[in-house]
Amino acid sequence: MSDNVHKYRVLIVASHPVQYAAPLFRLMAKHPKLDIQVAYCSLQGVKAGFDAGFNVEVKWDIPLLDGYPWVEVENNSPKPKLNSFFGLINLGLWNLIRKNNFDVVIVYTGYNYFSFWIAAAAAKLNKCKFVFSTDTSGIEPRNKKIWKIWLKSVVLPPIFRFADFVFVSSTLGKQMLQKLSVPEENIILTPFAVDNDWWTFQARQVDVKEVRQQWHIPESATVILFCAKLQPWKRPQDILRAFALANVPNSYLLFAGEGSLKNELELESESLRIKDRVKFLGFVNQSNLPSIYRSASLFILPSDYEPFGVVVNEAMLCGCPVVVSDRVGSRYDLVQHGKSGFIYPCGDVEALAKILQEILPDHNFLQKMGTAATHLMESWSPQKNIEAIVKALDKSIASK
Template sequence: MSEIVHKYRVLIVASHPVQYAAPLFKLMAKHPQLDIKVAYCSLQGVKAGFDAGFGVEIAWDIPLLDGYSWVEVENNSPKPQLGNFFGLINLGLWNLISKDNFDAVIVYTGYTYFSFWIAAVATKLTGKKFLFSTDSSGIEPRNKKRWKTWLKKMLLPLIFQLADIVLVTSTPGQKTVRSLGITEQHIALTPFVVDNSRWTSQADQVDVKTVRKHWSIPENGNVILFCAKLQPWKRPQDVLKAFAKANVPNSYLVFAGEGLLREELEAKAETSGIKDRVRFIGFVNQSELPSIYRSADLFILPSEYEPFGVVVNEAMLCGCPVIVSDKVGAGYDLVRHGKNGFVYPCGDIDGLAKIFKEILPDHERLQKMGNAATERMQSWSPKESIEAIVQALEKSKY
């Protein structure tokens, strides 16, 4: 006699379609224990919009709304925008949550939006299970203002106690939520993932010789890749300084991304005498990223503030070993120092240059580390993340 499988009806509230989350929703829709609907507070990402971090208008070029049930909830904000508390005021969430018979509501819209609180109150008042996700790996804010840290210590325990289960995306996030007084029973680690199969399959089709020719880089060159917003907290200037200091023969540095530091970096490359070995290729959309990662020998994310850093997933899936600062959340779960990448103290230019000198000329070791990077990602995949969500729903019943 076959066992009866309970199917959870789940409403997922999301601020907007995200290139990492949409493939996960598509896979969740196929899970035998899940019946999901996604409520979007905005369709920015599908529709072109200005991204303040990149400094350009973007729309992602992969399907974000296919393969799962979704609805756009009208935004009643007088000034609709992402990144502002009153930029998302989706009053329709109240009726959607209170009138439908969902078992649980999972909110991916942060508590820094008004719509989070609409969803939270509606869920609690109607007796449904309330789960929400946080990608935080610490409580220190990006601008490092002490009053914000103090305020978070006061308020976050109260906010997290609203949830039946807090979904965290990394081991540091798990430790942070636990340190705020939330018990293990009310925490679930749901790995921050991308669509692993898409990344690996597309990476396998890349013609590295053609890509490097487009970059005007020799096929046998040693290529370091920085792929992120050119913003101060990402510290792209550290990579440039360390690259110049290391001065490894036949080495090249590629910056993929846009942001307010681009002109400064271009000027610094020229004054440092390395302009001919540095490439700025601008913003790269999702469909083109696998070719960027696969054509590099080494990926670097030197951020001083990075709750996770899902670009690390992308690079590793494309067979590229990684270097991350000790402020990058992904480093704790994904990077094995000296095996599939390196972790160094944030801001340590000399230390970073030393790593460049050590690893860049050693192509055999780079290849082994790249293979180890791909292998690591086999157990950090959508499968583990979705199963963790299902287990969280199971826990929330008790």
């Protein structure tokens, strides 16, 4: 490609550095048609901070700010925090957008932040393209309150149509926006992907025998893994109960994560008389996750609220087959029932136990599913995400 090719000037507004987004930003910074600038509204994650979901202080142990241009925009909120509408009030976004000639502003913060609306208004007044990125796959809220579902059905269509484009992370997300009457040509599927190359490389370096020795688990055993926050909407208790009900010999259950349900799960494992086969690893930082996935036989995500579930990507890239509930957003694109994993009705412990009884004794089948899972991930990558973004910009900007 010619050196004098026009580059699209892209401002990406993000709430805070995220381990999944940083690799994507690095690839975007290297793309010959993109000139990106990332504006962070907070640096939580790089700086140690209390994570209410994990219920512990979290500081990610991988580089989150290397390899791409970024700036921290001062947060003017009197009570700065994430997951609060007035927790991010980054007034500097206004001048950043108004004083620079960006072609497009892509907002990765949700509409439930005040800063989202600052960026949206500045982009519209500056007559540059405004793009809203979302990983949602349904309008049902986590607390299942009916009035919120009704409110979202009324409020979301004009919010989504306010953007020139909406980037969605999954096929289910695209279908949801279509049901909300967002024009199909304004919906761009940008696969929710992790750094595939990093995960597969790290997985190849793992000594499974050594890891299992650290867990005090036999190398020949079958290991089930739950890796997420121990919170009610993740339903980790369903795995515990299904594991006890299945009662497959020489099998173990691992919980990697922290959260409000940890003590309850420990007590229930005692009452179910499976305490000796259930292990709690606590919070596991990013650099240690590949060894966890690679050394497990099966990964389960039983959530009843999971817009996507990027942990499914991670497990599959490490050669670990998956079982997910039918509320997990990534199920449609990533989980091929009976091939790369299984899908079961959320909350149906007996159905989950039956799956475990059928597949846990068959080590060859588990390995075959793990291989199929890794191969499937080749078509769901950050490169595909960027290709979709550039194609959308070509269509909307270059054509004019």
